[in-house]
Amino acid sequence: MVHKMDKASIQQEYEQTFGVAPERVFFSPGRINLIGEHTDYNGGHVFPSAISLGTYGAVSAREDTTVRLYSANLADAGMLTFDVNDLEFSKDFGWGNYPKGMLYELKKTGLSFDHGFDLYVHGNLPDGSGLSSSASLELLVGVIAKKLFDLDVSQMDLVYAGQQVENDYIGLNSGIMDQFAIGMGKKDQAMFLDTNTMEYEYYPVDLGNNVVLIMNSNKSHDLASSKYNERRSQCEEALARIQTKVDVKSLGDLSKEEFDEAAYLINDDTLIRRARHAVFENQRTIAAKQALDDHDLTRFGHLISASHISLEYDYEVSVPELDVLASTAWSQPGVLGARIIGGGFGGCAIAIVDRDQVETVKQVIGDKYLQQFGHAADFYVAEIADGTHEVTD
Template sequence: MLSTTISDSFLGRYGYPPLLVRAPGRVNLIGEHTDYNGGFVLPAAIDREILFAVGLNGSTTARLFSHDKQEAHEVELTKGVLAPGKPMWANYLTGVMAQFQQRGVAVPGFDCVFGGNVPMGAGLSSSAAVECGLAFALNQLLDTGLSRLELARLSQQAEHEFAGVRCGIMDQFTSLHGRAGHVVQLDCRSLEYQYFPFNSQAYHLVLCNSGVKHALADSAYNTRRQECEQGVAIIRQYYPATQSLRDVTLAQLEAYRAALPPVVYRRCRYVVEENQRVIAACQHLAAGDMVAFGNQMFASHAGLRDDYEVSCSELDVLVQIAQAHPSVLGARMMGGGFGGCTINLLPAHAVADFVLAATVAYQQELNRPLETYQTTIVGGVSVLGPVLANN
C-alpha cells in the first residue's frame, strides 16, 4: 500500500512518526486552456495521488526525499530569499516554502518523503498534487490557518515562480476542492464553483496515455497564454471593459477579426467557444444527456487540434480510435497538450472492450504500446493521519 510505503520510508530515514497527507491528481472533462483566460472548467479529483510524510525536525533545514526518484535534497531556510535551482523536482516544493515565507510565515526545518502513482507527463497534474500536498501539510503542522482556496493560490504561484509555468488555478483548486462522486464547474475568474453529480457506476472515464511528451509543451503553453493576452489587448481597444477572453463574445470576435493576427484570432476563437462548450456540457450533465455531453468533448478536441494547435499526432490518433468505437460517447486530449492522455467517456459495461480495441489499434497505427487508466472520482487533499512509531 502506497501510504505504508511512504510512511515506512520516512520512519526509516528520520526515525519519528510523520503527518501523512494525500494529494490527488485530476482529470478535466472539458474546458482546456480556459482557466488562465478567466473562463470555465469542469475537472474532478481522481484516485491517482501523491502521498506525503512530513514532520518538523527542530532545525533550519528542509530535508526532502523523492521516493520515486530515490533522490534527496536539502534546503537551508535561513539563508535569504529562496530561489529555484536543481534538481527540478525540488523546485515545486521549494516554491511552496517560499510562498509561505512571502506571507510572513516563518517556515522551520522539516523532513518530507513523498511519492505517488500520478503518471508524470500524462496531463493528470502531478505537479499541482506535489505543491498542494506539501502546502496542506505545512498548513497543518504550522497551524497557519490558510483556507483551501488560499493554499490553491499559494501553490499556483509556486508553479509560476519556481517551475516557470504560468498555469491557471484549475489544477491546484481541484486537488484541494475535489468531492467524491462529483465534478466541479469552476469559474476561474470569480472562483465561484458548483458540484455536479457524476454517475461513476453507469459511466466510466478511461484515460489513454499516448506515451509521449513533446519537448515544446511548456514553452508552447506560455506562448498560447501570450497570444490570448495579445488578443485581449487588441479587442480592448474597441470594448474597453474587456478584461479577459471571458468577456468576449463570438460576435465581437468576428466583428474585429481583421484587427487580429490570424493565429491570435484562432486562439481567441477556441477559448470563447470552449467556454460555451463547458456551460452546455454542464446543462447536458444535469439533464442526464451523456450523448450530448460526449459530443461537446469531441468538439473540444477539434478546437484544441485545429485552432489552439496544442494536440499532436499521437493524441489525434487516440481520439480517432475512440470515435470509431461504437460505445465511446466522447473523447478529447486533456492537459497542456503535445502529449499526455486522452480522456474517454463511455458506459461502464463497454470499458473492457474499448481498452482492448484501443490498445490493439494504437499499436497497429503507431507501433506504440498503450497504457490506460480507469479512474474513480475522489475527494480533495486530506490528512490520512499521524503515523504511530510502533506501526
C-alpha cells in the same frame, strides 16, 4: 502501469529512508478536466475533478531548520536538503523547487517557519501524463506546512500559493485550475468554476452507466519548455486587439457571436484561431454543464469531442499520439466522446465510455496505438476523489 499505494507502504518506505517511522502521512490527488481546456487563464469556465491517483507524502518535524526531501519517483536525484530560511529558487535544485517554492510563497504572505522537516514523497501519477503532478506536489507541501506549523491559512490560500509557485517561482504562466481542482476536490464531485470570478459549485458526476477512461499516450511533455507560455501570450495579444474597440475584460466574457463580430480587430490568422478556441471552449463548457443538467449524455459527449477538434486545429496543442487515441475512441461502440486533457503536447486523453464496453474499447484502441507508434498506451478508469488531506485511518 499505475501501482497501488497506501498509508502503510509509504510509512514503510519512509522508515527505510530516514531510519525512523514518520509522524504523519498526507495524500494529494491528481486531476482530470471533463471539459474547459486552456480557458482558466483566459477568464473562462472549467469543469475539473480530483482523482484517486496522486502523490503521498510521509513527514516528520525536525528540531533544526533543515528540510530533507526524498522522492521515490526521482531516486536518482538523491536526498535534497535546504534550510527553511533560504528559499530562493535554484535551477540545480530540480523537483525540490516545488516544495521550496511553496514555503517561499507562504513566507511572502507573512508566515514563518521555526523548524525543518523530513519529507518522503511517492506518487503514482504517470510521469509526464498531464494529470498535474506538479500542482499535486505543491498542494501536498502546502497542506503539510499548514498542519506542521499550525498556519492560519485556508485551503484556497494554498491553492493561490500553488499557482504563484508555477507563475512566479518556476516561470510557467498557468491558470488556477490544477491547484483548485486538487486542493478543493470532493469525492464523486466535479467542480464547475468560473475563473473570472472564482465562483464555483460542486457538481455530482452522474454519467449513468458510463465512466471516464483515462488514456495515457506515454508521450511525456514538459510544459515549461513547451509552447504553453506562447499560447497564453497569443491569447493576451488577441484580447488586447479586441479591447481597442470592445469593452471586455477577458476572452471568457465573449459569446461566439460577439467574438465573430470582433475577429476583424485581431486580423491575424494564428491569433484568431487561438482566441477562437478560448471563446468557443468556454461556451462548450457552459453547454456541457447544461447537457448534464438535462441528462443529455449524448450531447455532453459530442461537446467533449468538439473540444478535442478545437484543441487540435485552433489551439494546436495536440500531437499525433493523442489524435489517434481520441479518433479511435470516437469510432468505438459505447464511447460518447473523447478528447485530449491537460496542457497538451503529450500526456493523456479521456473518453466517456459505457462501463460494459470498457475492456473492448481498451483492447481496440490499445492495439491500434501500439501498431501505429510502437509503444503501448495505458488505460485506467478515473475514480473521483477528495482534495489534498492528511491520511488518518
